[in-house]
Amino acid sequence: MEESIKSLKNYIEANLKNEDDGSWEYVHRPIIRDIISNLNQTDSELLSVDILNWDEETQFFLVDEITDSKNEYLDKSFLYCSILLKTNNHENGEYLLENFLSMFNALDSSKCSIDFLEKLRAKVIEFSKAEINESHIFHKQYIEKLKNVFRE
Known part of the structure; x- marks a missing residue:
């Protein structure tokens, strides 16, 4: 195997x-x-x-x-997000952000720690060309994931 x-x-x-x-x-x-x-x-x-x-x-x-x-x-969403976390090449990071929101949305928060989500948020901010503020869709999804982790 x-x-x-x-x-x-x-x-x-x-x-x-x-x-x-x-x-x-x-x-x-x-x-x-x-x-x-x-x-x-x-x-x-x-x-x-x-x-x-x-x-x-x-x-x-x-x-x-x-x-x-x-x-x-x-668990494709978890692997995708984990690989993004390990990415340091800015060009690769920008590429991964192209499909990130759908993968992040599908991420099962019960399998994530708060630390994982916080590091993921930092990585998204690092590679994103857009400003991640309270009205940004990622910020809203991130807050929902955090709420779900706290409920678990």
Whole structure:
């Protein structure tokens, strides 16, 4: 089981630098997405833990394949938000913010700590080009998530 996760990581790392015309988009991404879609529950749980220890570039290139996969065992919203938290590259952070609100909205607050949500808010502010004030949709969703954590 663990071998499939190692193989996935090795495949990504081996092909990240491949700059052939469209090979990442049209060859590698579909292969990676299919692998992730077909992981069983045990391997999915393993991936969810292991990926958070991978380097930022590998995580970043895997995040779309996770969210686009058909894997029912992955908590895609939590992984997406966790990868955003680990992102330091500003360009990658801005890219992740493009789909962030929908992923954040789907985030199960019962699986989050206040610390996790606060760090996530700080990361959103760091990468956002918009001012995050009380009228911003993210601020409103953030407050709701905090309320839900306190209720749990």
